[in-house]
Amino acid sequence: KLLRDPEIQRNKAKYGLIIRKVIACMTLGMDVSSLFGEMTMAAATDDLIQKKLVYMYICRYVDRFPDLAVLTINTLQKDCKDNSAIVRSLALRSLCSLRLSNLIEYIREPLLNGLTDDNYYVRKTAVMGCASISQFSPKLIKDLGIIDKLYAMLNDPHPLVISNCVVALDEIMVEEGGIAINRNIANYLLNNLRHFNEWSQCYILDILNRYKPSSEEEICDILNLIDDRLQQGNSGVVFSAAKLFLTLTEYFKDIRDHVFRRLKEPILTVISAGRPELAHVCLKHIELLLNQSPQLFSNNCDSFFFRYNDPNYIKLQKLNILRKITTPNNANNVINELSSYITDIDITIAREAIICMGQIALQVTECCEYCIQKLLSLLSLEIDFVTSHTLRVIKDILRKYPWLGDMVAPEIDQLDDISQDPDGKCALIWMLGELGEIIEKSPYLLEEIIENVEEESSSVVKLHLMTAAMKLFFKRPPECIALLGRLLEHIINEESDVDVRDRGLFYYRLLNHDINKVT
Amino acid sequence: MIGGIFIYNHKGEVLISKIYRDDIGRSVIDAFRVNVIHARQQVRKPVTNIARTSFFHTKRGNVWVAAVSRQNCNAAMVFEMINHLCNSFVSYFGKINEDSIKNNFVLIYELLDEMVDFGYPQKTDVGILKTFITQQGIKSTTREEQNQLTSQVTGQIGWRREGIKYRRNELLLDVLENVNLLMSAQGQVLSVHVSGRVIMKSYLSGMPECKFGMNDKVSVEGPAGDANAERRKITKPTIAIDDCNFHQCVRLSKYETERSISFIPPDGEFELMKYRTTKDISLPFRIIPLVREVGRTKLEVKVVLKSNYKPQLFGQKIEVRIPTPKSCSGVQLLYQKGKAKYKSSENAILWKIKRMAGMKESQISAEIELLPSSDKKKWNRPPISMNFEVPFACSGLKVRYLKVFEPKIGYSDQDTIKWVRYISKSGSYETRT
Numbered sequence: 016k017l018l019r020d021p022e023i024q025r026n027k028a029k030y031g032l033i034i035r036k037v038i039a040c041m042t043l044g045m046d047v048s049s050l051f052g053e054m055t056m057a058a059a060t061d062d063l064i065q066k067k068l069v070y071m072y073i074c075r076y077v078d079r080f081p082d083l084a085v086l087t088i089n090t091l092q093k094d095c096k097d098n099s100a101i102v103r104s105l106a107l108r109s110l111c112s113l114r115l116s117n118l119i120e121y122i123r124e125p126l127l128n129g130l131t132d133d134n135y136y137v138r139k140t141a142v143m144g145c146a147s148i149s150q151f152s153p154k155l156i157k158d159l160g161i162i163d164k165l166y167a168m169l170n171d172p173h174p175l176v177i178s179n180c181v182v183a184l185d186e187i188m189v190e191e192g193g194i195a196i197n198r199n200i201a202n203y204l205l206n207n208l209r210h211f212n213e214w215s216q217c218y219i220l221d222i223l224n225r226y227k228p229s230s231e232e233e234i235c236d237i238l239n240l241i242d243d244r245l246q247q248g249n250s251g252v253v254f255s256a257a258k259l260f261l262t263l264t265e266y267f268k269d270i271r272d273h274v275f276r277r278l279k280e281p282i283l284t285v286i287s288a289g290r291p292e293l294a295h296v297c298l299k300h301i302e303l304l305l306n307q308s309p310q311l312f313s314n315n316c317d318s319f320f321f322r323y324n325d326p327n328y329i330k331l332q333k334l335n336i337l338r339k340i341t342t343p344n345n346a347n348n349v350i351n352e353l354s355s356y357i358t359d360i361d362i363t364i365a366r367e368a369i370i371c372m373g374q375i376a377l378q379v380t381e382c383c384e385y386c387i388q389k390l391l392s393l394l395s396l397e398i399d400f401v402t403s404h405t406l407r408v409i410k411d412i413l414r415k416y417p418w419l420g421d422m423v424a425p426e427i428d429q430l431d432d433i434s435q436d437p438d439g440k441c442a443l444i445w446m447l448g449e450l451g452e453i454i455e456k457s458p459y460l461l462e463e464i465i466e467n468v469e470e471e472s473s474s475v476v477k478l479h480l481m482t483a484a485m486k487l488f489f490k491r492p493p494e495c496i497a498l499l500g501r502l503l504e505h506i507i508n509e510e511s512d513v514d515v516r517d518r519g520l521f522y523y524r525l526l527n528h529d530i531n532k533v534t
Numbered sequence: 535m536i537g538g539i540f541i542y543n544h545k546g547e548v549l550i551s552k553i554y555r556d557d558i559g560r561s562v563i564d565a566f567r568v569n570v571i572h573a574r575q576q577v578r579k580p581v582t583n584i585a586r587t588s589f590f591h592t593k594r595g596n597v598w599v600a601a602v603s604r605q606n607c608n609a610a611m612v613f614e615m616i617n618h619l620c621n622s623f624v625s626y627f628g629k630i631n632e633d634s635i636k637n638n639f640v641l642i643y644e645l646l647d648e649m650v651d652f653g654y655p656q657k658t659d660v661g662i663l664k665t666f667i668t669q670q671g672i673k674s675t676t677r678e679e680q681n682q683l684t685s686q687v688t689g690q691i692g693w694r695r696e697g698i699k700y701r702r703n704e705l706l707l708d709v710l711e712n713v714n715l716l717m718s719a720q721g722q723v724l725s726v727h728v729s730g731r732v733i734m735k736s737y738l739s740g741m742p743e744c745k746f747g748m749n750d751k752v753s754v755e756g757p758a759g760d761a762n763a764e765r766r767k768i769t770k771p772t773i774a775i776d777d778c779n780f781h782q783c784v785r786l787s788k789y790e791t792e793r794s795i796s797f798i799p800p801d802g803e804f805e806l807m808k809y810r811t812t813k814d815i816s817l818p819f820r821i822i823p824l825v826r827e828v829g830r831t832k833l834e835v836k837v838v839l840k841s842n843y844k845p846q847l848f849g850q851k852i853e854v855r856i857p858t859p860k861s862c863s864g865v866q867l868l869y870q871k872g873k874a875k876y877k878s879s880e881n882a883i884l885w886k887i888k889r890m891a892g893m894k895e896s897q898i899s900a901e902i903e904l905l906p907s908s909d910k911k912k913w914n915r916p917p918i919s920m921n922f923e924v925p926f927a928c929s930g931l932k933v934r935y936l937k938v939f940e941p942k943i944g945y946s947d948q949d950t951i952k953w954v955r956y957i958s959k960s961g962s963y964e965t966r967t
Binding site for chain 2: 035038039064067068071108114139140143146147150151175179182209212213214217218221243244246247248249250251252253254255280281283284285290291292293295296297299317318320328348351352355
């Protein structure tokens with residue numbers, strides 16, 4: 016890093032190259048602060064790019080060299096009076112980012128000059144500079160009466176200056192809750208909204224959230240003015256406008272419904288047209304909207320069907336939303352769609368899709384039969400985790416709609432492969448117990464499981480097993496008596512888990528006490 | 535607002551770092567690297583919150599671009615900003631990868647300086663930026679030139695500078711559409727939508743006013759209650775656009791009142807409008823699949839491809855992808871047009887046809903031999919997907935007129951050369967079997 020030794024290089028090109036090397040090192044995180052002295056001398060140059068790089072360096076390291084910093088002030092002040100607007104604003108911006116208290120005094124004059132400069136470019140930088148300084152030294156701002164000046168500059172001819180003023184005032188007056196918007200300012204900004212560039216529109220719409228209109232008529236006027244913002248290509252503007260719509264109509268229920276419907280289309284467009292990050296943001300917003308207006312997107316469920324290259328997080332969000340917007344009308348479509356997601360490469364998505372189907376069946380009673388049909392067809396795929404989750408979901412559905420047991424029974428009959436994870440087994444066992452009388456093979460299936468009970472490690476499964484065995488016993492005593500006996504014997508004698516053994520003992524004593532009463 | 539913007543390479547090393555606000559320290563750089571770049575999951579969400587700081591990121595090529603903020607800022611705006619940034623990089627130096635970033639870091643710092651001030655995006659129009667930030671560096675210029683560069687006329691038109699001159703005044707319009715279709719096995723359309731963009735390349739002198747008209751249902755029939763609408767409906771076909779978005783140069787107030795799109799275009803290429811339609815879409819291709827299982831060892835698949843547009847037009851780069859089960863041992867294909875190949879690595883049959891005229895039919899039949907397997911796993915059939923490019927707009931959008939007025943220089947509308955091109959590409963075009 017002592018590359019700067021040959022600094023007397025009159026060769027401008029080489030000089031420039033070395034400066035660039037220094038900056039490259041700085042970016043990589045290396046500490047190049049020891050070169051501060053030499054770099055400040057490099058600031059006096061005609062090459063604009065070199066100047067920019069040097070100033071960037073200075074701003075970064077100035078707090079370590081408060082004494083040397085005074086050297087730079089000279090150059091900066093000279094540049095603030097330069098002929099070129101670009102140089103002036105560059106110098107001004109750098110001045111305002113210097114965070115040293117002994118330099119504050121030098122900033123006064125250039126800043127004030129900048130605010131009244133001829134060229135809009137310098138003015139806009141000066142305004143932002145005020146905001147920047149106010150973070151560091153609010154006193155200076157007060158002394159110079161900046162706030163009043165900025166308010167006056169809201170009438171500036173150039174829109175970028177105006178929007179910077181609005182933003183700067185907001186930052187400076189942060190303790191008082193930001194810029195105070197009265198009716199005049201609000202009207203002025205709203206009427207000229209289309210003259211601002213797209214980013215300025217975002218900030219201004221955000222700040223207008225604070226304005227409290229005095230009558231319903233005024234609200235409608237404002238809504239009409241910002242309505243066309245929803246057609247803007249920049250989705251930041253669309254969302255800012257949407258937020259403003261919602262804030263203004265917070266207390267007016269009847270307009271609110273119109274508002275929601277108006278917002279629907281632009282938001283849907285953003286999902287399909289933009290990049291996945293924007294789609295993600297959009298879907299999050301939709302979830303929030305759905306909290307307030309659950310029926311809003313019910314007709315648009317096909318917008319939330321997966322696209323083939325959606326990333327995972329988008330798919331999960333879409334599933335979430337599909338779950339919320341299903342109504343009796345579109346339930347069948349949605350369920351069809353979901354069943355095709357089961358074969359997705361990603362296990363998480365497939366699992367969530369199954370769970371989603373179950374929840375839809377629980378919410379929307381009309382489609383529960385269709386859902387059960389679909390779920391049962393999944394069992395025939397014989398993919399491990401699919402079967403497990405499907406059984407769990409079917410069990411939940413049966414709890415709510417017991418009459419569907421008839422549909423389920425034949426499939427369970429044909430189920431041969433029982434080895435799954437504990438939760439799946441529990442579900443299966445529960446169903447065997449509940450529907451014992453309809454499922455032909457239930458005692459035999461149960462018997463299979465009981466034979467392996469010594470190897471079964473999960474206590475939940477054993478608890479379920481006992482309950483199911485009991486239920487089955489009461490429904491079909493002759494077939495079950497042997498297996499019940501075997502089960503209880505194993506549990507009471509050899510089981511280590513206290514919970515399970517307690518339950519076993521309880522059942523045993525119950526049966527012993529009086530079989531007839533228990534039935 | 536945006537506290538800082540950082541660019542990392544795929545290893546997590548910082549290539550560019552620019553901090554705008556005081557509340558962001560250098561520790562956020564490491565925080566992002568540890569929590570996002572080196573995180574274990576494959577795909578991370580684009581927004582992460584770590585210790586009250588929000589990180590917004592996107593990955594382009596092998597480079598991570600991240601924006602950081604400590605305040606509750608507009609997430610959509612931040613992502614749009616990152617998009618603009620990346621687009622401007624591409625516009626200046628082509629692809630975004632680690633090398634191009636390292637080679638152009640000075641330029642990137644300049645751009646970051648210019649586009650965002652104190653965390654607030656200012657001006658991001660690439661056309662304007664190119665006038666005063668160039669890769670060769672700026673030579674210091676005289677006062678007049680500087681003034682001209684930095685004062686954008688009245689300030690109202692921040693996207694076009696004065697004094698542009700071309701020998702030939704030309705206007706090219708590209709209507710690019712993405713058709714997305716999901717069709718059920720029974721031939722019923724489950725979901726279909728077209729998302730389209732109108733891209734305009736303008737090489738016009740001066741400050742021309744342009745007016746653009748299309749066959750949007752509302753603009754042709756006029757606002758509700760128009761008595762002539764009944765008569766007009768029969769003569770010209772119109773399309774119903776669900777929603778559309780315009781570039782910031784379009785005067786939206788005129789669109790509301792007169793339904794006309796009038797604007798002063800930026801120089802060069804820009805996206806005029808984005809739109810979406812879901813009704814009355816003419817699907818260019820229809821796939822009719824037939825799958826038959828013969829015993830346990832063979833699968834017979836026949837796919838008929840019908841093209842549904844005017845015979846004079848040709849569809850290009852047509853590719854049909856028929857998925858096959860994993861236990862497939864061999865495939866025999868019979869087809870007349872194009873080339874078909876079985877790709878075992880992708881478990882699919884790819885049928886490629888270079889060009890296909892409209893109202894034609896073509897079919898492919900495949901006999902898929904399966905390995906005899908003891909488990910009775912049924913193959914859940916993934917849908918057949920298609921890729922194509924056709925030279926018309928599937929939504930039915932037609933450019934009705936495009937008029938140019940330039941009062942000052944005074945070349946007339948007839949003098950400008952105009953081209954319109956319609957291209958529809960397939961987005962996600964799937965038919966279930």
